[in-house]
Amino acid sequence: MAGDAARTLSPLVLAGPRLAGQEDLLGPAALEFLVELHRTFEARRQERLAARRARQARFDAGELPDFREDTRAIREGDWTVAPIPAALTDRRVEITGPVEPKMVINALNSGASCYMADFEDSTSPTWENLLVGQRALRKATAGTLDWMAPDGSKHYVLDPTSTTTLIVRPRGWHLDEKNVLVDGERLSASLFDLGLYAFLNATVLQARDRGPYFYLPKLECMEEAALWEDVLAWIEARLRLPAGCMKVTVLIETLPAAFEMHEILHALRSRIVGLNCGRWDYIFSYLKVFRRHRDRVLPERGQVGMTQPFLKAYSELLVQTCHRRGAHAMGGMAAQIPIAGDPIANEEAIARVRADKQREVDAGHDGTWVAHPALIKVAREIFDAGMPGPNQHATRREDVQVTRDALIRPSIGTITRKGFDNNVEVCVRYLAAWLDGNGCVPIHWLMEDAATAEIGRAQLWQWLHNKHLHLDDGTPVDFSLFDRALLALPSKLADRMKLPGGSKINEAIALLDELTHADELVEFLTLPAYERL
Known part of the structure; x- marks a missing residue:
């Protein structure tokens, strides 16, 4: 445990350092809620993680990913997801970033369609960062969030007229929250992030017809999506929210998930609104799945762009799948940031962003991601010109015929x-x-x-x-x-x-x-x- 820092509300232990005001977030009712979540779903989470390890062992032994025969009826069936709420109908430009207060304010004031507040890949999960992030999102929901620069030079205030929709990404199923123990076990980081945010904000957000809305990361199969479906349905019932009001977008950022896009949409069909091309994690997943396959070693990162055949196939299959099911097909991240002091290099970087966003809108994507507010205007211009309506669901991409081999095709390139x-x-x-x-x-x-x-x-x-x-x-x-x-x-x-x-x-x-x-x-x-x- 953490000695004097450990504080017990039997059967729960908070092992992180005590932070000023944390009781406002982690009061007895919130902690009881987290205990119930853990006891209801932890065993199933561990089953899914064990299944991941077993499948990776098969990949290491030479097995290749493929479409599932036992779910063929889902892929070939005639069904669609539930209607998309008005706040998520037009998502042409989304900005992402960590959950610290300044970022939350700037993102919600940025003019982007949506802001993904990220507890996952862009937040270092110190206990302080997590609680500061939860407090910032709670104040943002209440419309009271502000932040003063440490030197007092600038005061940041949330614009009350902002129309940017808030979407929260919890950490993935594979992560624990070491500072919260239930019955001697670490709480799932997913359940901590999403559960606490929902407990604190869901009622207010639902009253405004704003969800709450979530991005779900790192899924590998339909069974993991089904676990999320049961978690979200449980939370809705526990908090007395309308069934299906908590809407989700799933990031297809693992290679196994690319073979189960229909199945993932089906498992979450009462609440899912789209899939996203999580390109960087997807490349990482390709590396991990084929770590023992010498014939599938990728060239250096700078040469693995979305025009590589295996990535092009993945993105086009995602568009086709989503539009067949009435869901958004969201594009990937532009990681570039403005290059100060070098206008030529900056314009070259912006040109790469434009080309990438043009590729996405031409492929039929319904929106895209940027990492920096300066890129919002660039991305919006491309999507406004190529997507005059709120989305491109009518672009069915019937021309796309993606095979198993296309999704795992080795890339050509070098290592410099x-x-x-x-x-x-x-x-x-x-x-x-x-x-x-x-x-x-x-x-x-x-x-x-x-x-x-x-x-x-x-x-x-x-x-x-x-x-x-x-x-x-x-x-x-x-x-x-x-x-x-x-x-x-x-x-x-x-x-x-x-x-x-x-x-x-x-x-x-x-x-x-x-x-x-x-x-x-x-x-x-x-x-x-x-x-x-």
Whole structure:
């Protein structure tokens, strides 16, 4: 436990540091609600996680993902999802980011169609960050959120006329909340994030016909979607909300889920409004699924764009599937941020964003994501020109014929020294910031989060554990190359104390070194890192 910091409300233990005002969020009724959630659903969550491990073992042994024969009737059946509420009909530009107060204010004031408040990949889940985020969302729901810069230079206030719709992403099924124990077990991070937010805000949001609305991350199969369906139905009944009022969008960000898009929509058909191309996590999942398959090693991250055949097939299948079922097909993230002081480089970056968004609207997507407010106008112009109506559900993409082999086709490309070294640097810098409590970090004019860092980390492991790979200049990809790149980092980051998480650089180097040398690819970077928070 946490000694004097542990506080018990039998059978629940709060093991995190006591924070000022936390009782306003975690009062006796809220804690009782969380206890009931854990006792009702924890066993099923563990069953699903065990099923994930068993399937990955089969992939490691050579099995390939495929469409399920036992669910063919669902894929071939004639059905649609429930009607989409007015607040979610037009989602042409969504902004995402962590749940800290300044970000919440700026995102809701940004003019985006929706803001995804992210407890998952862009928030480092310190106990303080989680509770500060829950408080910020509660105040935002009440319309009272403001934030003062620490030096008093600027006061941020929520615009009462904002029409941006709030959507919350809890952490995935694989994560625990170590600061909340029920009957001696860690509470699911998913149930903590979504459950507490719903307990605090659902009644108010429902009265305004605003859900609450959620993005559900990291699902791998229809059974995991069915578990979410039962959780959400239970919460609605427990809080006396109308059945089906809690609406969800599911991120298709794992390779196994791409083979079960119809099934996932069907499992959540009374409340799902769309699927999203979670491209960065999807690339990471491809790496993880095929970690032992030498014939499916991906080139460096910069060469794995959405025009790669396996990614193009995935995005077009998502559009076709969603529109057949009456759901939104949301596009992926533009991670670029403005490049200050270099107008030529900045315009080149913006041109890449425009091209990516043009590809999405042409493919039939109903909206897209950006990471920075400056990109909202760029993305909106593209979608306004290509999508005059609120969505493109009439674009059925009957021309799309995606096979199993198309979804897993190997990519063509190379590994350059710059690409190898960049993976090492980004992993270390992001991990250092994450360990220091910052889950969303600008590096080389890209907004990096856990998903993008996971690509670099998984690529390093796969490249180094599949022997006889070479850089494009003929240099062997081996642990000597990796060790030299790690050793060079401290001098390369000479001003590291000015970087986010600069004081954690050495710890991050040690952790990346440990994870990369390990015989097995650790499932998620954030699992061992979380124990160090």
